[in-house]
Amino acid sequence: xxxxxxxxxxxxxxxxxxxxxxxxxxxxxxxxxxxxxxxxxxxxxxxxxxxxxxxxxxxxxxxxxxxxxxxxxxxxxxxxxxxxxxxxxxxxxxxxxxxxxxxxxxxxxxxxxxxxxxxxxxxxxxxxxxxxxxxxxxxxxxxxxxxxxxxxxxxxxxxxxxxxxxxxxxxxxxxxxxxxxxxxxxxxxxxxxxxxxxxxxxxxxxxxxxxxxxxxxxxxxxxxxxxxxxxxxxxxxxxxxxxxxxxxxxxxxxxxxxxxxxxxxxxxxxxxxxxxxxxxxxxxxxxxxxxxxxxxxxxxxxxxxxxxxxxxxxxxxxxxxxxxxxxxxxxxxxxxxxxxxxxxxxxxxxxxxxxx
Ligand SMILES: Nc1ncnc2c1ncn2[C@@H]1O[C@H](COP(=O)(O)OP(=O)(O)OP(=O)(O)O)[C@@H](O)[C@H]1O
Ligand SMILES: [Mg+2]
Numbered sequence: 001x002x003x004x005x006x007x008x009x010x011x012x013x014x015x016x017x018x019x020x021x022x023x024x025x026x027x028x029x030x031x032x033x034x035x036x037x038x039x040x041x042x043x044x045x046x047x048x049x050x051x052x053x054x055x056x057x058x059x060x061x062x063x064x065x066x067x068x069x070x071x072x073x074x075x076x077x078x079x080x081x082x083x084x085x086x087x088x089x090x091x092x093x094x095x096x097x098x099x100x101x102x103x104x105x106x107x108x109x110x111x112x113x114x115x116x117x118x119x120x121x122x123x124x125x126x127x128x129x130x131x132x133x134x135x136x137x138x139x140x141x142x143x144x145x146x147x148x149x150x151x152x153x154x155x156x157x158x159x160x161x162x163x164x165x166x167x168x169x170x171x172x173x174x175x176x177x178x179x180x181x182x183x184x185x186x187x188x189x190x191x192x193x194x195x196x197x198x199x200x201x202x203x204x205x206x207x208x209x210x211x212x213x214x215x216x217x218x219x220x221x222x223x224x225x226x227x228x229x230x231x232x233x234x235x236x237x238x239x240x241x242x243x244x245x246x247x248x249x250x251x252x253x254x255x256x257x258x259x260x261x262x263x264x265x266x267x268x269x270x271x272x273x274x275x276x277x278x279x280x281x282x283x284x285x286x287x288x289x290x291x292x293x294x295x296x297x298x299x300x301x302x303x304x305x306x307x308x309x310x311x312x313x314x315x316x317x318x319x320x321x322x323x324x325x326x327x328x329x330x331x332x333x334x335x336x337x338x339x340x341x342x343x344x345x346x347x348x349x350x351x352x353x354x355x356x
Contacts, residue, residue, distance in 0.1 A: 011179050031144040038223055060102070072089075183226065184215070284307075
């Protein structure tokens, strides 16, 4: 039995629903999310819910192996296929037959292997290294990555056609800081688990003050980091100590100058001291080093809205134009605006093709 997918947040409930829907479809799934959010837990849940659960769940980490080794691990090899291949060996595609092949860290797969993978996924056939024979494969491919693959496609480090093959069902797991409702149930689950594993340890559960701090924390390492804290607590039995050891810059500060649940008299002097994404957006339009009461003196919400929407429009237009090699009629079609409007906007936002 794998780890159950714990969580009560809307996003986790939605993911659970999706898992139930797709478990028996065998449609390729791409799971995305930051490190430690639970991509592997979701992959295991898909497998456990499916009719394939009586067969193998085979995982391969595409980031951990050099290209040639990854290739032989995936497809296997014949005796004598390369120096050192003293006997024939089956690859993951074979061991996963009728089961699940979990391609972890797919964003790190070398380009050359991406073409081969695409071919196998399209044809349902593969051939081991050193063999001319094609073998049929029946695997359910679930892939995961913490890269933004759209960006990798743009940078030409990931094949667009392979992306579409893998991304038939997309499951994006939000970071823990965006689903704080899950924190208490995760603590409860792991606390019980470790207590039953190590009954001699006497770590206590967090009281309401500590719990509030834990909920407020940003968890850059997501569930894995929270899990490690609980493990540590079982041994140290000091939440204060554990909390102190968490990297400071991720302790959330609320706009009322509260830090870790306590009022902090010295905060905030200026808004630039809020380490949140919100301020990074605002800082594009106002100078955050100005004192709070004068911050919006020279600008209205309406003006900010206009500036922000112009900026987004400019970014999108430039992005699409670059993608289509500056073919303006194609770009206009993609953006669903007239050719004339596009020219007007390009002029307004000063978007020009690069000088050759
Ligand atoms: N929703 C959850 N319920 C229970 N345990 C979870 C959940 N999400 C993550 N975990 C636990 O947190 C740890 C990290 O999860 P997992 O390995 O699935 O993350 P990941 O997204 O694959 O991370 P990485 O990108 O670093 O490989 C695991 O020990 C896992 O059991
Ligand atoms: Mg993982």
